[in-house]
Amino acid sequence: MRYRNHRILLFMAALAALMAIGTVWGQDDYLAVGYAASLDRSDFFEPGISGMVKWLDLPVPVSTFLPYREYYVAPARPRSSLASDAVGSPVQYDITGRTPSGVNYGSGQAQSYSTYASSLSTPRNDLWIAGQANWTQYAVIPVGASLELLASVPAGGSGGLYKVIQTNSLKTDYQSMQFNPGYSSISFLAGQTGRHMLYFVVNNMPSNVVIVDVFTQSPR
Template sequence: MVSGFVPVKMDITRKTPSRIYFGDGQKVTYVQYQSSVASARGNELWIQKGADWSQYAIVPEGTGVPLIAFSSTGGQADYYELLQTDNQNIIGKRMDLYSGYTSLSFPADKVGRHILLFVLNNQPSNAIIIDVISQAPPSDQNAGQMPSAIPSQQTSYTSSKTTTTSTAYPGYATTYAPQTGAAVGDTSVTIQTTMRGYDVYVDGIMVGKEGTNGDIPDGIFKFTVVGGQTHTIRIFDGVNNYEKPMYFERRVSKIINVPAATTVYTTGEKRGFF
C-alpha cells in the first residue's frame, strides 16, 4: 500500500453521520443503524462523503477517499485490497486501528474496481467497493483535439412481455457524483428512448436524470462507465422500469435503444423490460 494510508483516531461525536448507504442501495439513518446493530456490532469499514457513509463510491483517479473503520477493541489489523482490472492484484498490509472509530485516507491512484476490507481478531469487516475512473479531459479541449475516429457499438432491445422479475435497486444519491464534468469513465454510453425525465442507474447507483442539470429533455442521455466490465444499466421514469446487465468493451462507445414503454404486471408491480 502506498504511503499516506495513516490511521487517525476519530471522535464520532463531532461528526455523526446522517445516513448509512449499503452496497445494494438500501439506506437508513445512522440512529436506526446504530440501534439495530448495537448488541452485536462487529468490525466495519465505510466510505465517508459529507454527512453520509456508504459501502460504494465512484471517484476520479488521483483523489483521496476518506474511509472510516470501526472496531470495538482496536489493535493490529490485516488490511486487504483487491484491484480488479484486466488482471487482479491483491495487496495486503498490517495497520494499527484504534478502539472505536479510526479515520483513514485511501489514495485512488489506479483506475479500476478496488475492493477493500480488514480483519481484526480473526473477524473480517464488511467489504467496500471503490470504482476509480479516469479524469475528464481539460474543459477547453475542443473537438479538433479529440481522436478523429471512435469505435462504436449500437445495441437495440425489443420489448417483450414476460413474468420474469428483474432485480430493482432502490434509488438513492451516490456517495460521489459519478458522471460529471470532473469525473468520467473510459467508455461512452448513450441511451435513446421516447421516455422523458427518467433516472439512470449503473450497478444500482444513480448517475443522472434525463432532462436536468443542463441535459436537453429529448429522451437522450449520455454518460460513461469503466470499460472491460459488465454493468447493470437501469432506467426508471416513475412507472416503467427497464434493466439489463451488459458487457462494455473498453473505449468502445455503445448506444442503447430503449423502446416505447411496454409494461407487465408481476407480483403486484408494474415493470418494463429492455
C-alpha cells in the same frame, strides 16, 4: 502459520472479487452513457470480464462522479494515473458530534444513522467511506482523488487492510495496521483506474467490503 493464514485471506479476497464481478454484471451498466472514445481491449476477454474491462478503460464525464461528490477530494487537475494507490495508517477518530445523517450500502439500500446504530448491540468490525453528510460502502471517483475510510473496531487491536484491484487482472495487496478502539480514520488516494475492493481483519473478524470504482475523467 501466520503466513499461511495471510495467504488464505488473500485468496478469499480474490475469490470475493470474482463473485462481486458476476453480481455487478447481472445488473444494468448505469455508467454506459457518455463514455469518451478509447482503445477497446474488451474484445480480448470472455464476455463477463470484457464488460468489466470496457467499463473501466473508458474515460467518463465529470457528471459520472456527481452523485458521490461528498465522499472525495478531487485532484487539482484530471489525471490518467499515478504511480500507485496510497493508504495511510489508522488515526483515532472521535465520532462525537460527527455522526452522519444516513448510511448507504453497496446494494443501494440506505437507512438513517440512528437505525444503523441500533443494530450495533453485537460488536462487529465495520468499514465505511466518510462523506460530508453521509457514510457509504460504494463510491465512484476520478483517478488522483482521495477519500477517508472509517474503520469501526470496538476492541481495537492488530490486524490488516486487504485490497483487491480488478482491471484486466486481479491484484491483491495487504497492509498491516494497528487499529484504535472505536473508530479510526484511514486516508486513501486512488492512484489507478479499476475496481478497488477493501476490507480489514482484526482479531480474526473481517469487516464488510467497501468498493471504490476509479475512472479517468474525460476532458471537459
